[in-house]
Amino acid sequence: MRITTAGDSHGKGLFGIVEGFPAHFKPDLSGINRALKLRRLVYGRGARMKLESDHVEILSGMWNGETSGAPLTFFIKNVSTTPPNRKTSVPRPGHADFAGMLKYDFNDARIVTERASARRTAMDVAIGEFFRQALEKVGIKVWGYTVGIGNFETDEETLQTPLIEEHPLLCPDSRIEKLMITKIDEAEKNGSSLGGKIRVMASGVPIGLGTFNTYQGRFTSKIAHALFDIPSVRGVLFGDILETYKLEGYETIDEIRKVGMRRTNHAGGIEGGMSNGQLISIDLLVKPVPTQKRGVTTIDMNDGLETITNYVRSDTCVVAAVAIVSRAILSTVLFSELMKEFGSSTFEELCERVDLYRRRVRING
Numbered sequence: 001m002r003i004t005t006a007g008d009s010h011g012k013g014l015f016g017i018v019e020g021f022p023a024h025f026k027p028d029l030s031g032i033n034r035a036l037k038l039r040r041l042v043y044g045r046g047a048r049m050k051l052e053s054d055h056v057e058i059l060s061g062m063w064n065g066e067t068s069g070a071p072l073t074f075f076i077k078n079v080s081t082t083p084p085n086r087k088t089s090v091p092r093p094g095h096a097d098f099a100g101m102l103k104y105d106f107n108d109a110r111i112v113t114e115r116a117s118a119r120r121t122a123m124d125v126a127i128g129e130f131f132r133q134a135l136e137k138v139g140i141k142v143w144g145y146t147v148g149i150g151n152f153e154t155d156e157e158t159l160q161t162p163l164i165e166e167h168p169l170l171c172p173d174s175r176i177e178k179l180m181i182t183k184i185d186e187a188e189k190n191g192s193s194l195g196g197k198i199r200v201m202a203s204g205v206p207i208g209l210g211t212f213n214t215y216q217g218r219f220t221s222k223i224a225h226a227l228f229d230i231p232s233v234r235g236v237l238f239g240d241i242l243e244t245y246k247l248e249g250y251e252t253i254d255e256i257r258k259v260g261m262r263r264t265n266h267a268g269g270i271e272g273g274m275s276n277g278q279l280i281s282i283d284l285l286v287k288p289v290p291t292q293k294r295g296v297t298t299i300d301m302n303d304g305l306e307t308i309t310n311y312v313r314s315d316t317c318v319v320a321a322v323a324i325v326s327r328a329i330l331s332t333v334l335f336s337e338l339m340k341e342f343g344s345s346t347f348e349e350l351c352e353r354v355d356l357y358r359r360r361v362r363i364n365g
Contacts, residue, residue, distance in 0.1 A: 094290025128328020191293030218273030239268025
């Protein structure tokens with residue numbers, strides 16, 4: 001498959017094209033739109049999210065509610081089409097402004113911001129949720145949730161993305177979540193922002209996705225490459241490496257038993273660049289949003305003199321939103337890899353091929 005996205009933060013909208021998706025799959029657009037709503041409304045988001053509605057349309061590649069095998073065109077209309085600030089030659093530290101202005105010879109930071117903005121992740125969610133629905137038909141489940149914000153972190157795990165009605169930060173630990181919310185409120189009052197940690201997981205992934213033959217083909221390489229494209233993500237950690245790097249080798253091995261089961265999953269479901277049949281578990285470290293209400297030191301690109309940044313509307317904490325974006329991104333990688341291994345012109349045949357492979361591996365294992 002080939003996936004392309006386009007669109008600016010305040011342009012007509014966001015666009016996505018998916019080529020090579022098989023025919024006869026029936027997506028649930030209402031489910032995709034629920035995920036888009038979740039991305040907007042989790043706790044810590046800013047004023048821009050209240051302006052948008054984020055409803056996806058699929059403009060091509062469908063016939064009578066089913067995919068036709070032709071390229072799929074996704075579209076999300078922007079409600080806000082006017083940038084919140086005037087032309088500026090003052091780049092904001094922590095953003096793409098400074099390097100982008102120099103690289104492309106712009107005298108207006110907004111031109112860089114329009115595409116560099118995390119607004120584009122709405123299309124990542126739309127496409128990824130489409131794939132997540134397809135994966136569920138193949139027996140693969142993908143979910144994500146908030147583990148920590150600031151200096152508050154939970155030890156609880158969950159087998160599904162928490163409901164926003166009960167967990168506005170998508171953290172399964174209600175007690176810790178309340179402390180996180182208080183921390184976000186304090187940061188917003190102080191004009192600052194917060195980062196944190198989220199976990200994205202996948203169950204039912206067939207053994208052997210990815211390869212050890214090339215570094216480009218390693219499953220860890222493909223997943224990390226995709227997840228690092230989320231603007232606020234600065235760390236992609238597989239399994240419990242933050243703990244096991246402190247231990248001796250014998251303590252970190254996921255020993256294989258006679259029936260092929262394991263007592264531990266330190267590797268996070270991937271060994272030697274391939275999925276090993278265990279639960280895939282990945283932690284993402286999310287930096288605080290660099291836009292601050294209180295100005296920080298930068299320069300004016302017109303004269304090179306020091307100045308202070310002006311405030312542009314922003315989020316206080318995007319950690320919970322990253323949980324939604326990351327599950328969509330992981331779903332995109334997983335389905336792309338399934339198509340590479342078992343690709344077919346029809347969705348039904350793809351499911352049959354995956355099932356046949358699972359039965360062969362189960363018998364031989």
